[in-house]
Amino acid sequence: MKFNLRLGDGQNLTRENAWTCCTTNFAFPGSGSLLAGRKVGYLQSVLTLLGFILTMWFGVRFIAWGIRNWSELTSPSGDPLESFLNLWRASRGVVLGLGIFGFSWIWAFITSLTILSAARRNAETVAKPPVIKPPIIR
Numbered sequence: 001m002k003f004n005l006r007l008g009d010g011q012n013l014t015r016e017n018a019w020t021c022c023t024t025n026f027a028f029p030g031s032g033s034l035l036a037g038r039k040v041g042y043l044q045s046v047l048t049l050l051g052f053i054l055t056m057w058f059g060v061r062f063i064a065w066g067i068r069n070w071s072e073l074t075s076p077s078g079d080p081l082e083s084f085l086n087l088w089r090a091s092r093g094v095v096l097g098l099g100i101f102g103f104s105w106i107w108a109f110i111t112s113l114t115i116l117s118a119a120r121r122n123a124e125t126v127a128k129p130p131v132i133k134p135p136i137i138r
Contacts, residue, residue, distance in 0.1 A: 018119030022112040029101075029108030036115045044104050044111070051101025058093030065090040 013021075013036060025032030029048045033041030066073065069086070076083045 013115065013119040013122050015119050015123060018116050021115050025108040025112045026105075029104045032115070033108060033111045036111075036118075038111060038115070040107075040111060044108050047100055047104035047107075051097050051099070051104060054097030055094055055101060056097075058091075058097055062091050062094050 018036070021032035021036040023032070024035060028045070030041045030044030030046075033044055035041075069090075072083065073087075
């Protein structure tokens with residue numbers, strides 16, 4: 001299986017190719033931008049991977065923390081602000097990872113809109129076939 005990160009040809013975008021790039025951006029932000037020939041796709045892909053890795057790493061740690069502190073979470077005794085602060089300290093890494101992934105997804109969505117508009121402009125500038133007029137016979 002061959003895998004490369006080469007930019008696609010962004011000059012000849014058809015409407016169908018633009019929609020393919022958009023749906024690919026929804027599945028994995030940055031990959032559709034790369035298909036459309038946009039260099040920002042590299043950074044979007046890195047942010048997507050970073051957000052995913054941080055969410056998974058801190059998510060596993062948060063679940064382990066939740067299992068260890070289950071009794072405190074289900075029947076809080078004491079200061080509720082302290083319980084909330086403990087919950088925040090345990091979950092802020094997950095929130096950071098989700099925020100980075102969300103940012104890359106929104107950025108990819110905006111890039112998808114520009115890809116669609118570029119494809120629309122490209123379709124309008126394609127030369128239309130000449131109109132053939134019938135000969136006038138006198």
